[in-house]
Amino acid sequence: MPAMLAAQFMGLPLSQSPASQPSFRLGLRSSPAVRARSLAPRVAASAAAVSAKPAVEAPLAADRTVVRIGLPSKGRMAEQTLSLLKSCQLSVRQLNPRQYTADVPLIPNLEVWFQRPKDIVRKLQSGDLDLGIVGFDIVSEYGKGNEDLVVVHDALEFGHCRLSLAVRCYPSTFIGTSLTILNWIFISEAVNFCDQLGDKFLREKGFKHVRFLSADGALESYPPMGMADAIVDLVSSGTTLRENNLKEIEGGVVVESQATLVASRKSLHKRKGVLEITHELLERLEAHLRATAELMVTANMRGNSAEEVAERVLSQTSLCGLQGPTISPVYCRRDGKVDVEYYAINVVVPQKLLYKSIQQLRSIGGSGVLVTKLTYIFDEETPRWRNLLSELGL
Numbered sequence: 001m002p003a004m005l006a007a008q009f010m011g012l013p014l015s016q017s018p019a020s021q022p023s024f025r026l027g028l029r030s031s032p033a034v035r036a037r038s039l040a041p042r043v044a045a046s047a048a049a050v051s052a053k054p055a056v057e058a059p060l061a062a063d064r065t066v067v068r069i070g071l072p073s074k075g076r077m078a079e080q081t082l083s084l085l086k087s088c089q090l091s092v093r094q095l096n097p098r099q100y101t102a103d104v105p106l107i108p109n110l111e112v113w114f115q116r117p118k119d120i121v122r123k124l125q126s127g128d129l130d131l132g133i134v135g136f137d138i139v140s141e142y143g144k145g146n147e148d149l150v151v152v153h154d155a156l157e158f159g160h161c162r163l164s165l166a167v168r169c170y171p172s173t174f175i176g177t178s179l180t181i182l183n184w185i186f187i188s189e190a191v192n193f194c195d196q197l198g199d200k201f202l203r204e205k206g207f208k209h210v211r212f213l214s215a216d217g218a219l220e221s222y223p224p225m226g227m228a229d230a231i232v233d234l235v236s237s238g239t240t241l242r243e244n245n246l247k248e249i250e251g252g253v254v255v256e257s258q259a260t261l262v263a264s265r266k267s268l269h270k271r272k273g274v275l276e277i278t279h280e281l282l283e284r285l286e287a288h289l290r291a292t293a294e295l296m297v298t299a300n301m302r303g304n305s306a307e308e309v310a311e312r313v314l315s316q317t318s319l320c321g322l323q324g325p326t327i328s329p330v331y332c333r334r335d336g337k338v339d340v341e342y343y344a345i346n347v348v349v350p351q352k353l354l355y356k357s358i359q360q361l362r363s364i365g366g367s368g369v370l371v372t373k374l375t376y377i378f379d380e381e382t383p384r385w386r387n388l389l390s391e392l393g394l
């Protein structure tokens with residue numbers, strides 16, 4: 001920031017009217033909705049089609065008997081989505097990489113359609129898809145206010161990012177500057193990745209004077225090129241911002257995002273098989289995601305009885321398992337008689353406590369420790385399923 005403007009800012013009363021502020025430009029990545037607004041009437045129809053809330057409620061295509069799920073066709077989410085499904089034993093079979101459709105052999109009534117993330121949300125709204133896996137940022141941007149979209153699983157543990165406001169790096173006095181203050185000093189134009197979200201966020205924060213630009217990508221290049229003062233874009237590691245000399249603003253996070261499983265409420269209610277498939281997907285996803293954080297530890301321990309071994313195991317903080325350790329006798333034949341001298345202990349421990357658990361096991365006489373990865377941990381019923389049923393009034 002030029003010294004003069006900095007000085008001007010320091011003496012600026014916060015009640016000063018926006019009209020008297022220095023002009024500030026912010027860069028946003030354009031969505032088809034915004035581009036369509038500025039194009040000829042020929043494209044007005046597509047603009048309506050992408051509006052956050054369809055004017056006319058989409059009918060359910062009654063003749064379709066197969067259930068459809070939309071998966072990201074390209075980009076960083078595509079590969080991770082397929083790998084998550086594979087980890088849930090739901091491998092997607094795509095005969096040809098150029099084909100937009102595929103299937104999941106384990107769920108015969110499920111058809112996979114590879115689509116761009118924003119198209120997945122639009123097609124859920126139009127009734128052409130029943131389920132989808134997309135980032136929460138896209139659900140918020142394109143599905144906002146649409147009652148027909150239901151987030152079935154909100155934390156699939158990949159695609160973590162945040163939609164955030166960032167500005168050029170100014171002298172350290174301004175780093176950590178709050179939104180309110182920044183508002184007065186230098187944003188007059190911004191580039192926005194998520195038009196609806198970015199626009200609403202900044203207006204609500206009082207950035208009424210900001211002019212939004214449309215852009216298709218590489219938003220981080222706008223401020224250094226002098227085309228905008230700020231950007232509203234996705235940030236994950238922060239590398240792109242840093243490499244382009246930009247900084248996030250304190251309090252400038254518009255939305256936190258990660259991959260989600262989304263469904264059409266109408267499909268869940270009316271299309272045969274959707275609720276059952278959603279239940280299976282949800283159960284497998286939950287059970288798998290839960291299992292990735294845990295390990296199964298098995299060890300042998302000398303003891304006089306299962307209870308006595310249990311006392312020792314339960315005296316250790318990291319060996320309590322999900323409900324408690326499973327302790328079973330190890331039978332051996334001695335002097336012609338079946339005898340029990342050792343007990344096998346099975347206990348599920350959090351991955352991050354593995355080494356501590358091993359140390360605790362050894363300290364109470366455990367030996368021959370085996371550690372196994374878990375594929376699934378199924379609970380009695382997942383809270384997300386109960387929530388979904390109650391959200392659907394079922």
Ligand SMILES: Nc1ncnc2c1ncn2[C@@H]1O[C@H](COP(=O)(O)OP(=O)(O)OP(=O)(O)O)[C@@H](O)[C@H]1O
Binds near residue numbers: 074075135237257
């Ligand atoms: N840097 C990132 N780290 C983690 N997740 C991200 C990141 N950027 C985007 N995402 C997530 O991935 C989703 C898809 O982004 P991606 O860049 O693959 O496609 P896109 O930007 O919509 O398409 P395109 O780049 O062709 O315009 C985003 O909606 C967001 O949820």
Ligand SMILES: O=P(O)(O)OC[C@H]1O[C@H](OP(=O)(O)OP(=O)(O)O)[C@H](O)[C@@H]1O
Binds near residue numbers: 219235236237
């Ligand atoms: O904080 P980081 O880890 O650096 O990630 C942030 C970048 O990732 C996304 O871009 P992407 O790579 O998808 O390119 P795009 O702008 O062409 O979509 C996003 O739009 C940012 O530019």
Ligand SMILES: [Mg+2]
Binds near residue numbers: 075
């Ligand atoms: Mg991208």
